[in-house]
Amino acid sequence: MATHDVAVVGGGCVGCSVAKSLAEQTSLDIAVLEKEYHLAEHQSGRNSGVLHPGFNYEPGSLKARFSTEGTRRMKEYARANDIPLDECGVVVVAQSDEEEARLETLEAQADENGVATELVRGQDRIQQYEPHAAGQAALYCPEAASIDAQKYVYTLASDAEDLGVDFYLGYTVEQLHRRRGGYRIETDKGHIEANYVVNAAGLHADAIAHDIGVGEEYQVVPFRGEYYELTPERRHLCESMIYPTPDPSLPFLGVHYTRRTDGKVIVGPNAVLAFGREAYRNTNVDLGELAETLGYEGFWKLLASPKMLRVAWNELHKSYRKAAFVDAARQLVPTARDGDFRRSYAGIRAQVVRDDGQLVKDPVFERGPDSLHILNAVSPGLTSSLPFGDRLADEVLDALEGAET
Numbered sequence: 001m002a003t004h005d006v007a008v009v010g011g012g013c014v015g016c017s018v019a020k021s022l023a024e025q026t027s028l029d030i031a032v033l034e035k036e037y038h039l040a041e042h043q044s045g046r047n048s049g050v051l052h053p054g055f056n057y058e059p060g061s062l063k064a065r066f067s068t069e070g071t072r073r074m075k076e077y078a079r080a081n082d083i084p085l086d087e088c089g090v091v092v093v094a095q096s097d098e099e100e101a102r103l104e105t106l107e108a109q110a111d112e113n114g115v116a117t118e119l120v121r122g123q124d125r126i127q128q129y130e131p132h133a134a135g136q137a138a139l140y141c142p143e144a145a146s147i148d149a150q151k152y153v154y155t156l157a158s159d160a161e162d163l164g165v166d167f168y169l170g171y172t173v174e175q176l177h178r179r180r181g182g183y184r185i186e187t188d189k190g191h192i193e194a195n196y197v198v199n200a201a202g203l204h205a206d207a208i209a210h211d212i213g214v215g216e217e218y219q220v221v222p223f224r225g226e227y228y229e230l231t232p233e234r235r236h237l238c239e240s241m242i243y244p245t246p247d248p249s250l251p252f253l254g255v256h257y258t259r260r261t262d263g264k265v266i267v268g269p270n271a272v273l274a275f276g277r278e279a280y281r282n283t284n285v286d287l288g289e290l291a292e293t294l295g296y297e298g299f300w301k302l303l304a305s306p307k308m309l310r311v312a313w314n315e316l317h318k319s320y321r322k323a324a325f326v327d328a329a330r331q332l333v334p335t336a337r338d339g340d341f342r343r344s345y346a347g348i349r350a351q352v353v354r355d356d357g358q359l360v361k362d363p364v365f366e367r368g369p370d371s372l373h374i375l376n377a378v379s380p381g382l383t384s385s386l387p388f389g390d391r392l393a394d395e396v397l398d399a400l401e402g403a404e405t
């Protein structure tokens with residue numbers, strides 16, 4: 001039986017970042033427990049890999065602060081560690097007067113957040129940035145970038161390991177048993193003791209928190225995001241990233257184009273209810289987890305909103321009918337044709353819904369006895385992971401100091 005000062009559950013970008021930050025600041029004995037044999041197997045390795053510089057988050061909010069700081073720090077970290085990075089910028093396109101007005105709001109927000117943008121009007125100006133994008137105006141943000149997310153997580157982990165952090169790969173945490181001043185952590189390979197637990201288990205973080213009576217008013221409702229990609233000969237249709245104007249009342253962005261660091265252009269993701277927390281295909285069903293979602297009152301309260309119901313229906317349509325997905329994609333790039341798109345990978349968001357049906361937009365940290373639980377580390381969780389890791393490490397250190405005094 002091993003004993004550690006701090007055990008971090010989850011080897012995604014959040015778990016690895018908090019472990020690295022703790023190891024940099026202290027001589028505590030730290031362990032990361034990850035159920036897969038590889039790191040970044042779930043959200044952290046199945047995302048768009050975009051560094052969101054923060055123009056679309058409310059000034060003063062945690063998301064705005066973390067994404068702006070996170071983008072700059074991750075670029076420096078990537079350059080210092082040879083992590084593939086493409087500083088290509090993003091073009092956010094408006095198709096109507098209403099969307100153009102929203103871009104003006106975004107431009108003002110970007111200014112407040114200290115993020116440089118340029119608002120251009122007319123098709124000719126848009127095409128100076130993206131020759132195949134269509135719209136009546138666009139907000140160009142040069143700070144957006146694309147990063148190799150898996151390589152990033154492995155680099156974080158390797159830095160943490162060099163600082164003495166132990167990684168237990170292939171260890172599934174099954175239960176936490178409270179003991180005096182910490183936990184006995186039951187895993188599928190025996191137990192480990194820790195004085196403090198950081199729960200960064202992504203899609204399963206709510207289950208671990210609920211196990212010890214924390215965050216019971218929240219539940220993860222898994223939303224799958226599916227991608228298509230452009231065929232190699234049509235990748236020139238997007239040189240950087242082409243986004244639609246976001247709808248502030250919705251948590252997910254519509255289908256968009258992203259040029260990845262490996263040169264592929266991915267298109268998506270949509271946002272469709274997943275029939276299981278790791279149900280990456282639209283034919284995968286985990287009956288137990290589906291029943292959990294369908295039995296959750298918060299889920300039905302969320303769907304009670306006519307707008308959400310309409311969005312859910314449209315997204316479902318995009319999942320099962322390629323033509324519906326392509327139609328959405330062609331609004332941004334009209335010269336794209338059905339044959340230009342082929343199915344690519346999917347990711348699943350650990351989206352938290354509250355008992356009252358509210359779809360939570362900000363990250364939630366819940367403090368439990370000798371434990372910290374990160375629920376709802378949704379987008380831009382990858383972008384924010386360095387400042388987020390520092391913030392969580394500070395929380396852990398404060399709690400441990402408090403326990404000593």
Ligand SMILES: Cc1cc2nc3c(=O)[nH]c(=O)nc-3n(C[C@H](O)[C@H](O)[C@H](O)COP(=O)(O)OP(=O)(O)OC[C@H]3O[C@@H](n4cnc5c(N)ncnc54)[C@H](O)[C@@H]3O)c2cc1C
Pocket residue numbers: 009010011012013014015033034035036039040041042043044045046047048049050051052171172173174200201202203204205224225226269346347348349350377378379380381382383384
């Ligand atoms: C489709 C999609 C697109 C996205 N695009 C972007 C983007 O472009 N930019 C951006 O900034 N953010 C993006 N995000 C958000 C970002 O990916 C997440 O915010 C971030 O990866 C969350 O990291 P995490 O470490 O909390 O979770 P995860 O990466 O899911 O890590 C949790 C880890 O915990 C492990 N685990 C779970 N249960 C247990 C257990 N019982 N025992 C041991 N281990 C366990 C899992 O195996 C997993 O490795 C996107 C997300 C998705 C799904």
